[in-house]
Amino acid sequence: MANPLASGSAELPKVATFFGCSPSDGSGDAIDALSVELDPSADADAIMLRIGKNDPQRLDAVPGSSDRLFANGAYAWRLAYPAAVLTDVNSFQTYSCVPR
Numbered sequence: 001m002a003n004p005l006a007s008g009s010a011e012l013p014k015v016a017t018f019f020g021c022s023p024s025d026g027s028g029d030a031i032d033a034l035s036v037e038l039d040p041s042a043d044a045d046a047i048m049l050r051i052g053k054n055d056p057q058r059l060d061a062v063p064g065s066s067d068r069l070f071a072n073g074a075y076a077w078r079l080a081y082p083a084a085v086l087t088d089v090n091s092f093q094t095y096s097c098v099p100r
Helices: none
Strands: 017-023 031-038 046-051 057-061 068-071 075-080 083-088 093-099
Touching (some): 031 093, 046 068, 046 075, 057 075
Antiparallel strands (some): 017 031, 017 093, 046 057, 057 068
């Protein structure tokens, strides 16, 4: 499948885009399988984030954010072409993510 981010667009993909993520500080485990796509059931700006085989999590757009920032109580996701940043709120771990 073609990578929707390869064109250089910071727009969110309408189909699942897969990422590999490494801890930004070099500690902890990498995330080998993460996918992000627009939430098709959302009437507002939201994404569905899935890590591995876990159930997808809905992250809503953060009001007032100039970046493409989405969050819920467990995760925050910022799309910053050509990569992205995932923050695990519970563990205070930040990951640098690149499309696969």
